[in-house]
Amino acid sequence: MIVDAVSWVLLTLGGFSVLIGGIGALRMPDLYTRMHAASVTDSLGTMLVLAGVILQAGFTLAAVKLAATLIFLLFTSPTAANALASAALMAGINPGLATPWRQEPRS
Amino acid sequence: MTVFIIIFLLTLLVITALAIVQTSNLFAAAMLAGIFSLISAMTFFLLDAADVALTEAAVGAGISTVLFLGALALTADHERAGTAGRLIALVVVTAIAAVLIYTTFDMPRLGDPNAPSQLHVAPWYLEKTPEYIDVPNVVTAVLASFRGYDTLGETFVVFTAGIGVLFLLGKAPVGQPKLSPAMTFAGKAGLRHYQIPRVVGRLLIPFILLFALYVQFHGDYGPGGGFQAGVIVAASIVLFALLEGEERALQALPAGLLKLLAAAGALLYGFTGVACMLLGGEFLNYSVLAHDPVHGQHYGILIIEAGVGFTVTGVLISIFHSFAARGAK
Amino acid sequence: MMDLLGLYNYWVFAILLMIGFYAVTAKQNLIKKLIGLSIFQSAVFLLYITIGPVEGGTAPIFHEGAARQVYSNPLPSVLILTAIVVGISTLALGLAIIVRIKEAYGSVEENEIREIDRQ
């Protein structure tokens, strides 16, 4: 019962942060701030939603798979964000308020 | 509820497709094609086709974006000319779409249990699979045993496509200036100097390979099988090539070995069929492979799924190398 | 209303098919044509998969303790599963041909290639 309640709270918060991040990714002024908003859905939202579903699953194989999914996502999605930011910086996309700057490619 | 999720996703799918056709930036089109693949995998899952969704996931996330980018690095990433005969094409396309939509009113509705397709072959497969083959995943049973001929053909098509790519791109281009390996896609060093992707990627490659083995051998019990596992193995090698440079990937898995793998997989499949004939059964009738016909079917499925996995892995990695190395050799 | 919603998948199939067809016929860029071809292919996949599900059914993988014992049609899954992998291999073949065309003509636009051929 308590587990159910906790999982509901987690799922609600997760859905909320997923939505907030989505709105931010649409509304923010430049690429880097948009990436920041997207990270709210990619990390926080993912953690909350998957934690909520894990609590629903209980001690089963499904919970293990969900935990593995969560761990791998926490590795891969920041890496993808880092790669994307490197690519954008290399191409000379500047943050809205910063002075122009370009990173040289590492061969 | 599921119906409404499907309708929403299909609408997104149409919007994405329109955007793909409309944009003149081919790089953007490749990214939108990635989104298209993600949404369609989700739709397939909701339409009760878990195996297809897994295949689409592996292909769309692991291989097709990389292939498109490799080809764009060799050609151009912008459309120059617009469209020709746009008006005629639009009229024709609209007319055909109208006719197609008109004919759909006679189609059985989604999920109709009395649709002709649900009444004929499908119930037989669902009923006889536990008796003849006894694996939980009916899709694998149909794929590998009941329709084994079909899958043999498909495996050889994949193999032939791989041979075609090797023929077209295997030899160095004539009369073109040689590029330095640092300037080809995933050439000499790849992303070796980008530490964060490199550390994380190297950490994950063993897990991806392990997961591919799970998909390969769990294919009888859940979604999976040789096709999906082959694509996932290829994706992990592509990841290695991106991180460490194509040269080092070729040192780990030489091109000759990949060709051998592709050929050996297709041959393994074919020879399993011949072995069945030699043991007194029909071509690809695995029941004769063991004393118990059901066990024979299990062995047969295991062997031919391995063959399919070998071929898909070998062909897809060879294709990646052909695109990546183009221009430097 | 619900009756018509059951046809939505087919409509999307028709529209996607025609979007792909439009890209193949009207676009000049060869890579764009190939992307159009893969949209066309996806439309066909969607048609096949739409035939599969049964009302109240689940994916055709037997599992114990199931509340529902109705399983969807396995055959479309089998056909499309192999077609997706074949599709990516043939897409690669098409891209390889385009790369060779680019090396031979210096362009991947159909009208420019025709122009060079005429000379």
Added chain:
Amino acid sequence: MIYYAVIVAILVTMGLALARALIGPTVYDRVLAMNMIGTKTVLLLAVVAFFMERPDFLDLALTYALINFIGTLAVLEFFRVRAQRRIAEEKEEGQSPLSGADAP
């Protein structure tokens, strides 16, 4: 019941991310949108697998979680290669300014 709310939130976010992919304005925004839709797909698969009472299909979510970032790494490699070529061209032009100016 709670699943409905989460599913709707994820679907709406997918729609918003797709809108970002359509607007652009840079190609990187489109890559960002693809990443977002990728993680949303993982979440949706995980939630829907429970919603449809088939938790054994979580393999799909695991597949995406493991290999969806390969595409983004390929994007980084693509732009690295392009920047390398640009630098090489600039160097060539710098060494022989006359022929560089005449080159098409």
